[in-house]
Amino acid sequence: QVQLVQSGAEVKKPGASVKVSCKASGYTFTSYGISWVRQAPGQGLEWMGRISAYNGNTNYAQKFQGRVSMTTDTSTSTAYMELRSLRSDDTAVYYCARDHYDSSGYVAYWGQGTLVTVSS
Amino acid sequence: EIVLTQSPGTLSLSPGERATLSCRASQSVSSRYLAWYQQKPGQAPRLLIYGASSRATGIPDRFSGSGSGTDFTLTISRLEPEDFAVYYCQQYGSSPRTFGQGTKVEIK
Numbered sequence: 001q002v003q004l005v006q007s008g009a010e011v012k013k014p015g016a017s018v019k020v021s022c023k024a025s026g027y028t029f030t031s032y033g034i035s036w037v038r039q040a041p042g043q044g045l046e047w048m049g050r051i052s053a054y055n056g057n058t059n060y061a062q063k064f065q066g067r068v069s070m071t072t073d074t075s076t077s078t079a080y081m082e083l084r085s086l087r088s089d090d091t092a093v094y095y096c097a098r099d100h101y102d103s104s105g106y107v108a109y110w111g112q113g114t115l116v117t118v119s120s
Numbered sequence: 121e122i123v124l125t126q127s128p129g130t131l132s133l134s135p136g137e138r139a140t141l142s143c144r145a146s147q148s149v150s151s152r153y154l155a156w157y158q159q160k161p162g163q164a165p166r167l168l169i170y171g172a173s174s175r176a177t178g179i180p181d182r183f184s185g186s187g188s189g190t191d192f193t194l195t196i197s198r199l200e201p202e203d204f205a206v207y208y209c210q211q212y213g214s215s216p217r218t219f220g221q222g223t224k225v226e227i228k
Contacts, residue, residue, distance in 0.1 A: 044208065045159075047219060110165060
């Protein structure tokens with residue numbers, strides 16, 4: 001069965017960077033894209049961007065352009081999301097999620113989420 | 121960027137009642153590229169509906185989606201205790217793939 005297992009919670013200081021991993025199993029990793037969605041405490045869902053695990057092409061939300069990098073390691077079936085220049089309002093649960101089917105545009109499988117806390 | 125506005129913000133209903141959730145887009149969503157997700161506290165979202173009206177695998181038929189253009193609706197025909205949760209719509213016809221702010225369905 002499809003599984004996405006994310007790395008553990010992180011506490012970072014303002015201005016630092018964080019890199020969250022998402023290890024996939026149960027399917028052919030390169031056949032589906034991975035999106036990243038975040039959720040601030042008590043708030044709604046926010047789409048950050050998507051990476052094709054096939055060719056590494058990325059599509060970032062304008063809001064995060066220049067501050068986010070999404071990458072994949074096909075040898076380990078792992079996707080990564082790095083967010084730089086962290087601010088307190090980046091405190092959120094970060095989810096990775098897999099396309100329902102190749103390039104479907106929406107997602108059907110989610111990781112368990114990684115809480116990133118930004119605090120001085 | 122397409123802005124999705126969900127209404128109402130909170131829906132207070134009793135088990136067995138019908139729930140009607142609205143998602144309105146600031147501009148037309150191409151090809152009915154709209155999905156609905158359910159989220160319970162402390163859990164990741166779960167896909168319910170894609171393509172505006174197609175149920176995802178394993179989703180009970182009491183959940184149905186409809187609409188096109190700028191107006192979309194999620195209907196839960198008879199609320200079960202496990203349906204009380206927050207529901208989000210998402211458009212994926214254009215980038216960024218925006219979400220609505222959510223509708224909370226709570227027990228009356």
